[in-house]
Amino acid sequence: MTGVVSPADWAPVALTLKLALVTTAILLVLGTPLAWWLARTKSRLKAGIEAAVALPVVLPPTVMGFYLIVLLGPHGWIGGPWESLGWPRLVFSFPGMVIGSVLYSLPFAVQPLTQSFAVLGDRPLEVAASLRSSPWDRFFTVVLPLSRPGLLTATVLAFAHTVGEFGVVLMVGGNIPGRTQVVSTAIYDHVEMMEYPQAYGLSAAMVAFAFLVLLVLYTLNGRTGARP
Amino acid sequence: MKRIVLFCFCLLVAGTARAGEVDVAVAANFAIPFAAIAKSYTRATGNHVVVSIGSTGKLFAQIENGAPFELFLAADTRRPNKLVADGLAVAGSARIYAIGRLALWSPNHDVSHGAKALRMAGIRRIAIANPKTAPYGAAAMQTLDHLGLTEAVHPKLVMAENIAQAYQFVASGNAGAGFVAASQLKGNKKVPGGFSWLVPDGMHDPIEQGLCLLKAGAANPVAKALIHFMASAQAAKIISEFGYGVPVR
Amino acid sequence: MIWGTLRLVREGFSLDVRFDMPGQGLTALFGHSGSGKSTWLRCLGGLERGQGRVRIGDTCWQDDKVGIFVPAHRRPIGYVFQEASLFPHLNVRANLLYGWRRIDPQQRRVGLDEVVEWLGLSRLLARRPEGLSGGERQRVAIGRALLTSPELLLMDEPMAALDAEAKAEIMPYLEALHRRLSIPVIYVTHAVEEVARLADHMVQLRDGRVIAEGNALELLSGLHQQPAAGEEPGAVIEARIAAHDDVHHLTQLSLAGGLGLLAPRLASGEGGMVRVRIPAREVSLSLDVPQGSSILNILPGRIVATAEGDPGRVLVQLELEGVYGPGPRLLSRISRYSWDLLGLAEGMRVQAQVKSMGLARDDG
Numbered sequence: 030m031t032g033v034v035s036p037a038d039w040a041p042v043a044l045t046l047k048l049a050l051v052t053t054a055i056l057l058v059l060g061t062p063l064a065w066w067l068a069r070t071k072s073r074l075k076a077g078i079e080a081a082v083a084l085p086v087v088l089p090p091t092v093m094g095f096y097l098i099v100l101l102g103p104h105g106w107i108g109g110p111w112e113s114l115g116w117p118r119l120v121f122s123f124p125g126m127v128i129g130s131v132l133y134s135l136p137f138a139v140q141p142l143t144q145s146f147a148v149l150g151d152r153p154l155e156v157a158a159s160l161r162s163s164p165w166d167r168f169f170t171v172v173l174p175l176s177r178p179g180l181l182t183a184t185v186l187a188f189a190h191t192v193g194e195f196g197v198v199l200m201v202g203g204n205i206p207g208r209t210q211v212v213s214t215a216i217y218d219h220v221e222m223m224e225y226p227q228a229y230g231l232s233a234a235m236v237a238f239a240f241l242v243l244l245v246l247y248t249l250n251g252r253t254g255a256r257p
Numbered sequence: 258m259k260r261i262v263l264f265c266f267c268l269l270v271a272g273t274a275r276a277g278e279v280d281v282a283v284a285a286n287f288a289i290p291f292a293a294i295a296k297s298y299t300r301a302t303g304n305h306v307v308v309s310i311g312s313t314g315k316l317f318a319q320i321e322n323g324a325p326f327e328l329f330l331a332a333d334t335r336r337p338n339k340l341v342a343d344g345l346a347v348a349g350s351a352r353i354y355a356i357g358r359l360a361l362w363s364p365n366h367d368v369s370h371g372a373k374a375l376r377m378a379g380i381r382r383i384a385i386a387n388p389k390t391a392p393y394g395a396a397a398m399q400t401l402d403h404l405g406l407t408e409a410v411h412p413k414l415v416m417a418e419n420i421a422q423a424y425q426f427v428a429s430g431n432a433g434a435g436f437v438a439a440s441q442l443k444g445n446k447k448v449p450g451g452f453s454w455l456v457p458d459g460m461h462d463p464i465e466q467g468l469c470l471l472k473a474g475a476a477n478p479v480a481k482a483l484i485h486f487m488a489s490a491q492a493a494k495i496i497s498e499f500g501y502g503v504p505v506r
Numbered sequence: 507m508i509w510g511t512l513r514l515v516r517e518g519f520s521l522d523v524r525f526d527m528p529g530q531g532l533t534a535l536f537g538h539s540g541s542g543k544s545t546w547l548r549c550l551g552g553l554e555r556g557q558g559r560v561r562i563g564d565t566c567w568q569d570d571k572v573g574i575f576v577p578a579h580r581r582p583i584g585y586v587f588q589e590a591s592l593f594p595h596l597n598v599r600a601n602l603l604y605g606w607r608r609i610d611p612q613q614r615r616v617g618l619d620e621v622v623e624w625l626g627l628s629r630l631l632a633r634r635p636e637g638l639s640g641g642e643r644q645r646v647a648i649g650r651a652l653l654t655s656p657e658l659l660l661m662d663e664p665m666a667a668l669d670a671e672a673k674a675e676i677m678p679y680l681e682a683l684h685r686r687l688s689i690p691v692i693y694v695t696h697a698v699e700e701v702a703r704l705a706d707h708m709v710q711l712r713d714g715r716v717i718a719e720g721n722a723l724e725l726l727s728g729l730h731q732q733p734a735a736g737e738e739p740g741a742v743i744e745a746r747i748a749a750h751d752d753v754h755h756l757t758q759l760s761l762a763g764g765l766g767l768l769a770p771r772l773a774s775g776e777g778g779m780v781r782v783r784i785p786a787r788e789v790s791l792s793l794d795v796p797q798g799s800s801i802l803n804i805l806p807g808r809i810v811a812t813a814e815g816d817p818g819r820v821l822v823q824l825e826l827e828g829v830y831g832p833g834p835r836l837l838s839r840i841s842r843y844s845w846d847l848l849g850l851a852e853g854m855r856v857q858a859q860v861k862s863m864g865l866a867r868d869d870g
Contacts, residue, residue, distance in 0.1 A: 095318060102322030121324050152591050155553050158578040159585035160605030161654060167579075170604075174595040203324050204309050205280060221288045221310050 038231060040207055041215040048123070048198070048211060049191040052130040056138035056187045057180070059131075064142030065172075068149075086136050094200025097129050101201075121203040126211075129201040130191045137186040145179020146172065178250060185246045189239055260489060276303045277479035280325060284313045284332035286420065286438065287355065287466060290499040291330060297495065298486050304479045320345060320471060327474025328483060330354060333392055334467035341469055350470035354487050356502030357464030359396045360442055362427060363434035364451035371454055372400065375410050375434060383413045384426035384435030392464045393420045397436035399461035443500035458502075466501075507563055508658065508690065512549050514542075514556035521545050521556065521714040529563065531706035532683070532691040534722060536698070542714035543694045544662055550692065551585050551660050552578035562658060584651030586661040590643035592635035598646050599631040605654035614655055621649040624686065625679060641672035645679065652687075659683075659691040665700060680704055702726055702742045702783050723781075727835055729813050729823040739821060740785035743834040747778045763828020768802045769863060786821060788861045789838035793848055795857050803860040807836065809852050818842050822850075824858060836860070 067079060085093060101108040101119040108119055119125040153175060157167040173180065195213040202209030204218070212235050219228035283291045288310045295306035311319070313332045320326060320340060329346070331337050334353060340346035361368050361375075368374040375383055386394030394416075401407045415431075417423035420438050427435040428449065442453055468487070474480035486492055493503045507529025514521040521542040527533045535543040548554040552567065555575065560568040567576045584605075592601045602618060622628050625645045635643060644664055651659060664680075665673050681703060683691060693704060701708055705722035718725055725731060727741035745759035745767060755771040759780070772780060795804055807824035815821045820842050826833030836858055850856065 091315075098319060098322040104322065108323070118323055118325075120322060121319070152587070152589075153593065155578070156585075156587065156591045156593070157604075158553065159551060159583065160650065161579050161608040162604075163579050166608070171593065175593075177595075199311070200315065200319065203282075203319055203326075204311060205325070206307055206309070208307075218288075218310050221285050222292060223289060 037206070038215065038227065041210045041212045041231075042234070044123075044209075045192055045211040045213075048126055048130055049188050051127055052134060052191045053138075053184055053187045055127065055131050056134060057184065060135065060138040060142055060183065060187075064139050065146055065168075067139070067143045068146035082139050083136050085133050090133065090194070090196025091200060093133060094129065094197040097125075097132070097197070097201050101125055101128065120201060121205065121209060123209070126198050126202045126209060129197045130194060133194060133197045134187045134190040137190045138183040141179050141182040141186065142176070145176040145182075149175055181246055181250050185243060188242065192235070192239055276305060277477070278305045278307060279327050279474065279477060279479040279483055280307045280309070281328040281330065281483070282309045282311065282316045282320070282324070282326040283330045284316070284466070285310055286332055286440070287330055287501075290355070290440065290496060290501065293495045293499070294487065294492050297491055298483060301486075301491075302479075302482065304482070306483065325473055327471055327477055327480045328468065329471055330466070330468045332357075332466055334465045337467040337469035340471070344472075346469035346471050347475050350484070351467055352469075352484075352488075353465045353504040354468045355466045355496050356504060357393060357396075357466060358439035358500055358502055359393060359400065359456040359461065359464070360437055360439040360500075361434065361454040361456065362437050362442060362449070362451060363453075364427065364430075364449065366433055367452045368434055368454050369452040372404050372406055372456075375406060375413070380433040381413060382415045382426075382432040383410060384415050384417055384423040384432035384437075386420045386423045386436070387416050387418060391419050393423070393436065393438055396456075396461035396464055400436070400456050403460045439500035441500070443498070463502075465504075508550070508561075508692070510560040510568070511558040512546060512556040512560065513558055514545060514549065514554070519545075519714060521549075523711070523714070523716050525709065525716070527690070527692065527709070528707050529690050530688065532693055532704050533707040533709065534701040534705035535692060535694045535709050535711065536696070536701050536705075537711035538696055540713075541696075541711040543696075543711050545714075546711070547660050547662050547692060547694050550658075551583050552576060552581050553585075582654070582657040584654050584656035584659045586644070586647050586651050586659070586664050588663045589667045590635075590640070590647040592638075592643055592646055592650075594635055596635075597631070598627065598633050598635070598638075601635065601646060602627070602631075602650050602653055605650060609654055616652050616655045618653065621652055624682075625649045639672065640668045641675040644668065644672070644676055648679070657689055659687065659689055661691065661693045663694050663696070665695070665697070677703065698726070698737050699783070702781060726783075727837065729811050729821060729837065738785045738787060739815075739837055739839070740783050740788075741834065741836045742781055742783045743836075744779060744781050747772060747774055747776050747780060749776055761826070761828065761833050762831070763826065763833035764830040765805055765826055765828040765833045767805075767860070767863075782863045784836060784860055784863045786837040786839040788863065789836055790859045790861070791822065791824075791838050791840060791844075791848070791850070791856045792859065793856060796859065799859065801859045801861055805833070805836075805858045805860065807833070807856060807858050809850065809854050809856060810835070811852060812845075815839055820845050824856065826858065827855075 067075060098120050099105055103109060103112050103118065111119060119128065149172060153171050154167050157171045162170065193213065195217070198211055199214050202211070204210050204214040212231060216228050216231050219231065291308065295308060298304065299306060309326065313336055316329065317336045320329060329337060329340065334351070337346065337351045341348055341351050361372055363380065366374065366377060366380050385397040388394040388398045401410060415426060417426055420441070423435050424437045424441050426432040427437065439455055442449060468484065470480055470484060496503050507527065509526040511524045512521060519540065519542070523546060535546060537543050545554060549556040550560060557570055558568065559570065566574055567581055568574060593604065596604065602621065606614065606618065622631065625648060627646060627649060630638065630642060630646065638646070665676060668676065695701060701722060708720065708722040708725050709716055710718040710725070723742050723744065727743070731739055743761060745761050748758040748760045748766070750757050750771060757769045757772045759767040759769055761767060769782065774780060805826050807826040809822055809824050811823045813821045818841055819839055822838045822840065823835055824838065825835050838858060
């Protein structure tokens with residue numbers, strides 16, 4: 030009987046970290062302009078877009094996963110044309126899991142950011158404009174620093190939410206060991222195989238890691254003196 | 258005899274080629290027996306078996322939408338047959354690899370002489386899997402009908418979502434007895450105590466678990482070899498050790 | 507120099523103005539809350555967009571006909587907001603330099619040391635905005651705006667959010683702006699004493715329309731002036747401190763035309779210019795120089811115009827007559843009864859008795 034955590038168990042850990050980092054990065058890059066627009070627009074589309082963004086919060090993950098593999102799979106509205114262009118299959122691959130994770134964690138990144146931007150108001154931007162700051166410059170030198178708590182919250186939530194993801198990533202990834210198996214689905218496998226020591230070990234490691242990440246980030250937040 | 262020859266041929270082929278790989282999707286209830294079979298196969302041939310575990314329904318949906326699995330071991334025969342019909346599995350590759358056995362189990366009440374014991378006043382709740390969705394549940398109902406116990410026992414029945422949950426109900430004491438899979442009683446690392454009764458063949462429709470070779474694995478000799486290995490005597494031994502019946506050839 | 511037209515319509519409010527403001531000195535935009543003055547200022551700054559044209563000298567900042575609109579960050583303006591609005595994530599020094607960093611080094615005419623020294627900010631440089639008092643914050647805001655070497659300084663009710671103490675602290679700096687700056691300043695306020703103390707030119711608004719415009723002192727002293735609610739009509743005149751009398755705690759002021767006024771001891775040194783405000787009710791009239799009166803200031807003048815005030819009252823405008831020529835104009839409010847009793851009429855010579863006055867500005 031091999032040790033509680035075998036070398037093979039590191040593969041899902043590495044994949045989970047990679048998935049969480051890539052997903053969080055994408056959510057910050059795409060989510061920030063979206064959140065900015067939502068915070069400031071008076072368009073009639075706002076309510077609809079907000080509802081769409083919030084959808085993953087209420088959709089059961091397996092349902093979401095199912096719709097995603099239908100949409101992105103070889104017969105899907107997106108997957109079909111995609112593959113006929115000769116591009117590699119989206120489902121049951123890392124890119125597919127990233128797409129699933131991005132959609133699944135979208136509200137957890139966008140909502141804190143939107144809130145943070147809305148609270149800012151117009152004044153800091155007007156002040157910056159009166160001090161020769163162009164729109165892009167204003168965004169990076171005034172909006173982002175003043176939105177640090179919101180950015181931190183969005184990052185933490187997106188990261189932690191992706192690490193903890195199960196239903197979506199199981200469906201879209203296929204839980205193939207060494208390729209699309211993440212920590213949560215690896216734990217599921219161990220439980221199914223009644224390999225409880227490994228299941229406990231991996232779960233404990235996951236909880237410890239998540240706690241550590243949160244601790245570090247909230248300490249940083251506290252040190253800047255800013256409260257979300 | 259033929260099987261042994263075939264088996265040796267496979268070994269030869271496997272031995273002379275580089276170590277190959279095969280992606281297998283396995284229904285959750287057969288995960289543990291299959292892990293043992295795969296281990297045995299790898300030891301014999303050096304080929305690596307990549308196992309993805311899931312519920313038959315989910316795996317089926319994934320295969321329909323482009324999952325890269327090469328071999329599919331389901332918990333029923335309906336899904337493999339459908340895949341063949343849909344052209345996603347190789348025609349003629351569908352076959353039964355194991356037969357589920359139904360068992361009646363109670364940690365505290367003596368049911369070892371048969372289901373009649375269920376009429377005991379001491380047993381207040383009897384767990385069965387949902388007959389509409391779980392083959393073991395349907396088999397349990399058929400058994401009760403066959404024995405004429407349905408009316409007497411009906412008020413005590415507690416419906417679980419699946420066979421794993423039915424087992425949980427009994428194991429946790431929420432139900433005094435229940436119909437579980439024989440494999441659940443044998444496949445445990447820790448064999449549960451109590452009393453059990455293996456439901457004889459003929460009391461219900463056979464619970465057949467089928468496999469099929471998927472299109473992705475059509476050209477993979479390792480996939481074909483593994484299917485043949487599943488029918489070998491070695492595999493048969495493992496299958497019955499885990500409480501499943503072996504299909505008759 | 508700063509001219510154009512602006513129209514802006516919003517729910518329950520509309521602005522419609524035509525303007526031509528001087529290219530130097532301080533122009534006050536004066537009116538009640540909601541009269542449109544802040545909106546106008548924001549349009550000048552490019553923070554809001556009205557319809558019309560805005561030109562400063564030869565440069566066009568807005569012209570709807572030609573489709574020109576220079577955005578705020580490209581207008582060479584300095585803007586001081588009502589609530590300082592310092593960046594909370596930067597310390598005072600970084601706040602001050604925020605705009606300075608963003609202008610072409612060739613364009614920098616105002617330097618950090620200069621501004622710090624003048625506004626008394628040296629002890630505050632490393633501090634964060636949240637630890638500063640209202641007055642301190644506003645001084646930093648003024649410094650920050652000046653460090654962009656603007657061609658025009660816009661100030662939106664900079665004293666409105668300050669308490670009396672902070673106002674008193676800041677006022678000297680604002681009064682000194684005059685001497686320091688060669689650029690025009692447009693100053694929005696609803697407080698007439700700020701106009702009296704600071705403005706050279708004045709534009710008065712009501713409900714989004716201009717109702718009076720011109721030299722600040724003249725308008726503030728005019729017979730048909732429109733005082734703000736709770737204010738009394740009066741005159742604002744400029745005077746020079748001739749001498750101090752420390753024994754009696756008095757200051758001798760000299761007015762245009764060689765006239766003199768005695769005021770309570772003022773703080774500024776001799777030779778300094780001040781503005782004093784003399785409310786109409788503090789000025790009474792007599793036909794002859796009264797004898798044995800406790801009132802110190804009795805000045806000769808000629809009645810030039812009258813206006814009806816409250817029922818039974820009349821507002822009289824008189825031009826003081828000095829040895830060397832005409833002096834400033836004052837307003838006096840007397841009863842209609844007195845007017846009739848003394849047989850007063852326009853053109854008559856009278857003696858004006860000034861009981862008390864308020865200091866409007868002290869240039870030190």
